[in-house]
Amino acid sequence: MSKSNIAIHLPDGSVREVPAGTTPLDVANSISPRLAGASVVARITPLVAVTASGETKKEESAAANAPAEAAMYAAEDKSAPRLVDLATPLNEDVKLELVTEKDPEALKVVRHSAAHVLATAVLELFPETKLGHGPATDSGFFYDFYREKPFTPDDLAAIEKKMAEVVARDEKFQREYEPREEALAEFERDGDFMKTHFVTRFTEPGSQVSFYRNGKFVDFCRGPHVPSTGRVKAVKVTNLAGAYWLGDEKNPQLQRIYGTAFFSKKEMDEHFARLEEAAKRDHRLLGKQLDLFSIQEVAGAGLIFWHPKGGIIRKVMEDWMRDECLKRGYQMVFTPHVMRRHLWEISGHEGFYSANMYTPMELDDAEYRLKPMNCPGHILIYKNSPKSYRDLPQRYAELGNVYRYERSGTMHGLLRVRGFTQDDAHIFCTPQQIEDEMDGCIDFAEAVLKTFGFAEYRVELSAHDPSKPGEFVGKQEDWIHAEEALDRVLTRRGLTYKKIPGEGAFYGPKIDFKLVDVLGRLWQLSTVQFDFNLPARFELEYVGEDGERHQPVMVHRALFGSVERFFGVLIEHYAGAFPLWLAPVQIGLVPISERHSEYAAKVEAELKAAGFRVETDLRNEKMNAKIRDFANQKVPYILVFGDKEQEANAVSVRTRGKGDQGSMPLSDFLLKARAIAETKSMEL
Template identity: 70%
Template structure:
């Protein structure tokens, strides 16, 4: 009699709601094949989610959501607990009831997986050509991928071309990406024997003793990796090795100098061509180039890296930005304050910055009475103003705002024009309130942030709620405090109906935060606005207010910055508008071009009328041809150019040329002034 072996079954729910019962161990590719061989040929990767009622922690192994570029923790899946939805290989056996999505090339998750697989293809090519190279990691990024490698000899442009050519050969082999496991100690010994110090570090940091190590093999190349990957190297269709740059091992300049080789990959050549066209547009909008061309700002080597000099035209734009911010702060119940640039070191010890932020501060300065440090933050100064006089519950909330200069030590090589600097102006505010007021105050901060973005022409943004990691010692405070704080921020977002993504472990050491990332005209995200909860500093500085019960109570505190920094926001504005600022921000709003010298007197009259109305106007009195003057105003992206000849001077009119639209014909000077005033008032981006 033949013994019958029972095979357990699992349930798989497809996106249409249908449920299939299949043997445990069935792969997503087998399910795709059972649906349609044509479907199986086009799917790239799978996404699974435990069916309702199942414990996420019992789900099958694989990688969580795709990692952020460069983060070791994200790269090696070091989150506190698995994500509900996970991306897995098509060859991954399913061992429990799951919801299943079969992802094709057009799905966003598929592109990240393709790029990570292409990084492995590049690593394969590098080792075949330069076997002495030691490998770090190779994550996908928003623009492509990179691989950190160690090699004493720098890679040249010819080397990069050779790597790209060999990658084509690796792709042509169509080797399958195969997941394998190995005992942790065996993997450590093998990598150590080969001098692969980075792999040893990653295994020691991101795996536990006794657990098997996840490896991926394609042909003769094997790498420590948790995946997932596309089915084979042949699925890598369009790719390019783009550049190489330096990167210190673990970000520490005392460690080995690595080489970071960048590349990009797409599922087809058309998408890759579009990507490089977009890069050309980004290059044309580079704020460093436009800043020089339009004479807005400079960074002077003799003064030092990361320090910004605002030129007159950039200064005018800065004034418009800051005037708007100050006026709106006052309208929203903030009081404007000013605090010193340097303060005693003891203050930073009380605040905790000396201990938790010291490496980002400049060294102490010894003065007559004590050691002083340049301020990296405005918050301790605002706290001292609050503490200078007793407060009652009737006084709260107290809102202090400051456009304050702060100084932070950025490492060499990390600075980038206006976007990453060592000295900057933070549009900082701190709100001191009762616990019962916190949710309303956070909601008001979010509304203020929306107003800032919309006023300056940004109508799309993404929101992240960063929470704590109770196992990370850098976070201070009790679980109860964190629960209240996170709950308040979450409730504020939900009251506004704003979608958000929770980011565990990314809070400030003193409390959770909401980060608002604007999306510019090219679809790029920029981290600028932030709202942060803090009970730590009120406790450290022993802040109080007298409650309705007559007793002293500790206030809670909200940090918020909406520009983030004036410098960074300005850099983003330059690139968003490609230097063609809205009328209300343009340093020169109107350019005047008299056709000949005999029209100069009338042009001066128009100039004065515009000045009297508050318009920033420039008259070109040079003895140059009219077209040359028009061309120069055009190069400087002036919103309006007014041309004045016999007809205009006799009828009190101006001939208007509008940026981006051309000749708009004649209109009365009075009507044009009214048009300017309306544009100034409305803050419209349209002319």
């Protein structure tokens, strides 16, 4: 039952009584015309009334009198906050927040509206085109089109120009409704097979269907949108790609036009400057330029060949990790690369993870599979001998090669591969020890990030989704207890984190660390996971202090994530200019002439004796050419010497990024370089 007046609860705690049908824009104008001009959309949360019997019920909403609203939100939690257009009539008591450019969700709304501007431009230029869908993405938006004739670069330029005209027309985005059957009939008549599919799939028979109009352009859409096309102030078409309808290669091939949009041209210019810098840091290009690794087509996609210089960096990374594991009470183990298929049936991977595993191999006694992870092997080591509570915790660590089947279109250099080395560890402990063990893992993860030069990171707690029990194993109470334990550990350490329901591993909740690189990009690497499933599946035990048998709790943790992925991120973070302790060649020696070769050998011997990785350029080339070649390889220090330096047992030092630092005694340089290497300083 509609009400003549409704209550609008604002973020500052104030409440305004307004007539039913008032829009968020009306409220914004009543507060401040400037706020109204800055608002993009509104976020509303229906208030919940409590009946005398103590049951909760939602106030009647606009949906009760507007079938289209009911159709659009039938699958949504109406009590949850949602974004709506500024022109949406409000017919119930709500909490109202006016969303401005400062809100992260506002940019996605602008980009969704930009996708409609793109579709408008395409249909005005190429009216025979059929529309797919056009969502916002983290970096912009895209729209799928079906057109027999391929778009050309000139077409894209014309489309972008037409988009500017659509923006300049400042057409209002207006929401309209049409009976579902009428909409389907129109789409089928016009041959719009994609829109027919969307309406059939996402609306209910007999319902009203939501459309958005700007000018003559109309599109099936839930919204919300900015008030008008004029609010899409900075927009650019970026590229064109192919995409099969519904991802099936048997279906028609679509043309997907990508673009991006921002609140201002300045923000867009900064975005493209970041992309240009990212392209310079691409680990695939730098890997080739610096001769670090390769992927050989003759061997297979997603399989990495580490070259000598990349191999040196890998050794340094792994040596640090192994040493740190030993300091923290881990024991190093090694497990086979292939194991019987039956083992993966016991672990549950055969059921939950089979699509990501290589097909079985038939051998003499059984079927075998390449291992996609190390945990079952570590479990077998634990189970090989009886354990008492006095033996716990048991911490097993392994830098183990694993193999996972990645689809051909998903692989990307070092970042997504089919064979990789996981710095895996598994901890078996009593329930009473679990929080301390999780705390130790988090401390270890922070040490990894700090040591390798990542000062900023985000933390996420991935939990289960009670509404999807088939996707998670174990008892509901076990999940709740595990998530509460992780909550307590993160809170105790003072870490700010985001909890994400439904993103936990199938066997338990997890904590993910997403590091932020020098360009502000997020990378998922370190993870710590709670597991109460595998100990039960493998019937693991320990004898408790009471003399009875108990089931241990298990923790999975990988801090590099994988050596390959971590290395790829390091390359891009440092643009190949690694800190001294990681650089494959730490010092390059440049004798000015052949007569200084003997002194070069002496300097090289001293530096190597001090533990440095050194290369001497004895080629019959000019000094500047030698210096340039070392600089192109991003060598931290280049030492040049001639007669003067040879007589004084000195070197002329060129430091990466700082240039010529002048001459100094070799002994002084050694002291300085050793201090930088030993402290793992990021500075030279």
